[in-house]
Amino acid sequence: MLIALTATAVLGAGVGAGVWALTRDDGSGRAGGTPATGVTVTDAAPTTPATDDVPEAPATSPEATAAPSPSVAPGYRLAQDPVGYAITVPEGWQRHEKRGESAPVVTYDSPDGDRQLQIFALVEESPAASLDLAENAAGYGFARRPGYRALTRGSDGDAYSELVYRYDDEDRGARQVIDHRFRAADGTLYAIRSSAPESLDGALLREPLTAAVDSFCPTGGACG
Template sequence: MLIALTATAVLGAGIGAGVWALTRDDGADRAGDAPATGVTVTDAPTGPATDTAPASATPATSPAATVSPSVAPGYRHAQDPVGYAITVPAGWQRHEKQGESAAVVTYDSPSGGRQLQIFALVEESPAASLDLAENASGYGFAQQPGYQALGRDSDGDTFSELVYRYDDKDRGPRQVIDHRFRAADGTLYAIRSSGPETLDGALLRDPLTTAVDSFCPVGGPCA
């Protein structure tokens, strides 16, 4: 069970409605999109791409994004042109759109309705960013139909996470894990994993854990 975003007036304090519109989990961010080019796969998948995620993934241990971590079956490691290296499920299609304050990268599963989204944050902390995204007037998660917070977790200034469900008008009940964190170089990012509410929880949690554990800003240290 698990992982969304422009009013210029709020950009100093948060992502803003324009970025929310690009990252909200309603499929709108994919409409009319052609896959973005320029993604370099540095490790080919070590197993077939399926809609079943592995239980765990090996965290990155390299000091820089130029060295690839080992990749679990069903995943691939990519150097993304936005400026980071990340491990994502093999066979998922990449899309990119530019928000006013951040590029929003989306990976869509070929079946099953799962999705990963990655974008940089402009707030001062993961907790401040997540609170704004949930509660901001006009575009916060809490205003979505059927919204219900299912779980929260936080570790000071390191990360903040919200698990929630809502009712999508086209795709039905959905669950989301929104994980916002401070990367090894000090920059702030969000990675969101989402899918049908009825999906086994591990199928939403595992792609998120793998993405977060492997995330490495280009030219900087890795976690």
């Protein structure tokens, strides 16, 4: 398969120079406006700089459709996302999509809005480069968030780079994020992020990320 996450794996995030993605874990329960790598975000009006108020894709955008699989664990479904990949997500989580210049940012929200999975393509040359930029980019790095603290890190060469961190959200309180950047079966780099209240058991934060990464397969790709 791609990359099997274990209970001790640690996760990563990235910010590209001039190439940003919507990845803020905001109070709406959807992807917000804090930049990360892979996608340049713009407002609806082309002359307006990128902001937190980037519109979501139109309501008529195709939703991810279920792709039956006997290996999907109870409480999950295998979705064939219209962006171009198959991915396992929790049952009942609502899909949202925001558009960027380079690629869309897809978010699956839990019914209560407290937990999210977020998926987007990257443009950096490696997961490690993406991680370094995410944390340290001037003005946008995750390290500049209130209460930011990196908890664990890990990598496996060019296969993935990972970071687990916590921060204090102005509206939602203490949050924890697992951010995993990896090279998919077709060679494309992607990020999958799991976020939740810091008080949530770590296993529950990691479980949907593990299912998503282990099942991730670009459309038409030869996955294990």
